[in-house]
Amino acid sequence: MIDHLHQTDVAIIGAGPTGLFAVFECGMMRLKCHVIDPLEMVGGQCSALYPEKPIYDIPAYPKIGAQELIDNLMTQIKPFHPEFHLGQQVMKLERTQGNRWMLSTDHGTTIVAKAVIIAAGVGAFGPNxxxxxxxxxxxxxxxxxxxxxxxxxxxxxxxxxxxxxxxxxxxxxxxxxxxxxxxxxxxxxxxxxxxxxxxxxxxxxxxxxxxxxxxxxxxxxxxxxxxxxxxxxxxxxxxxxxxxxxxxxFYGLAMNLGPILEWDLALHHNHIEVNPQSCATSLEGVFAIGDIATYPGKLKLILTGFAEGAHAAHAARAIAHPGETLHFEYSTTSGVLGIA
CATH class of the missing domain: 3.50.50.60 (FAD/NAD(P)-binding domain)
Structure with a gap:
């Protein structure tokens, strides 16, 4: 296999709804993202398992289909031009001498990132x-x-x-x-x-x-x-x-974290322990959001994962651009890369 080397601000592991919204939040922070997912498509469980399932707890949508939600998220992040590496699983996560994180996939792809956001859902999944x-x-x-x-x-x-x-x-x-x-x-x-x-x-x-x-x-x-x-x-x-x-x-999914178990992350019952204020894990510069992340009082909702994506993106920017001040603005004020 040929090695493909990429450099980016943030590497996001997982292209489900939480990972996709994290791309948006990172984009609002002017952070470039590469997204890796073992599935051949974006959308995680929403696209792979139940694309027509109705979802009722997305703000402003009394009812929305799972695939429609994914399609909307893809439209939302398009201005930020994320790069996707689909059909690939991250096998190794290693710290480099330059205080970066190096991710290696089973397809020979290498991504060097200033910060990592793990949005892997339930990991590799299958039905119970x-x-x-x-x-x-x-x-x-x-x-x-x-x-x-x-x-x-x-x-x-x-x-x-x-x-x-x-x-x-x-x-x-x-x-x-x-x-x-x-x-x-x-x-x-x-x-x-x-x-x-x-x-x-x-x-x-x-x-x-x-x-x-x-x-x-x-x-x-x-x-x-x-x-x-x-x-x-x-x-x-x-x-x-x-x-x-x-x-x-419908008895839920069997959860298998796979290589994530070998990354020296603090775990609790096969979930990654994070600080709820920033979604930071036990590894500096690595964050976890969505169903894979756990902390006291955690609610496993897509809505919760979206909020966690915002927290992680803001924390990742401080790592990607240390000492640089970014004045927080609402999207209604700043727009999206000049798009009204």
Whole structure:
């Protein structure tokens, strides 16, 4: 492989929504950015896993699709001309003699940066697969862990398993196109936005969603790779068959930090510990934002990641241009590189 050497102000690891907004905030600080991501596309989970998922907690957008959010962020950062290195994983992070950070990827790319912002989300991700016998026979045909297009489920009998935001949001969305939607969960309380839970119960009362509580997945029945029904089991041991064409288990993602574990960062339960005031990690000049960062009181929201990106960008500028004073201005005053 040929080594490609780049010099920049800030290297951002991760091209999900938090990483992309960090590009904007760095641009407002007049910092040049290079962005590295192991996926072949920008957008992280939003683009790779659920591009049509509705998101309800982005300011000024009562509802926005995940891919639409990414497209808007790409438009927002275009004036700053960031350089992307996609389909590459950062393998090494090393301090240089010139007080810089050198990042080396598995494709032979080398980036020397004055500061680093880690916005790697959950790291390398994959679904938490429910322990059901023979589940692999149905995956990709009747069992899916992500929804890329809800049209794929039009007029289908859909069973969703889980109680988090993904399960509830997709239940609400698929109720508009599916023949039927059932949601199986072990407890009455859902781990989602209160408004979403209220909408879920509203659709239940209207007969558009069936809530199967308290039940959990017990087994699968079908022919070949096509499901006929899913066996559900109550906490008391009662079993029943629930007819369905599709099962969507939303039990979260398995987190794998990969090479990040070897970078001598202070970690807490596979998350990077940061100072919430600046998002600085235990390594000077390295910051972490988004779901991978942790501190007391942390809320795992895209909105939180956006704010952390602003904190990290301001702190990174002090490192990239030490001793240089930058008078803070609101974007409504300064504009974006002269764009009104």
């Amino acid at each position: 697969r429910p322990p059901l016998e023979g589940i692999e026979n149905y995956e990709g045909q009747s069992i899916f862990y992500y929804v890329k297009s809800r049209e794929n489920f039009r007029d289908k009998r859909v069973l969703i398993a889980g109680g988090g935001d993904s399960a509830v949001d997709w239940a609400i969305s698929l109720a508009e196109v599916a023949k039927s939607v059932g949601v199986v969960h072990r407890r009455p309380k859902f781990r989602c936005a209160p408004e979403s839970e209220a909408k879920l119960h509203e659709l239940e009362k209207a007969g558009k969603i069936e809530l199967l509580i308290p039940y959990q997945l017990e087994g699968l029945k079908g022919q070949g790779d096509q499901l006929d029904s899913v066996v559900l089991k109550s906490l008391e041991g009662e079993e029943k068959d629930y007819p369905c064409d599709v099962l969507l288990p």
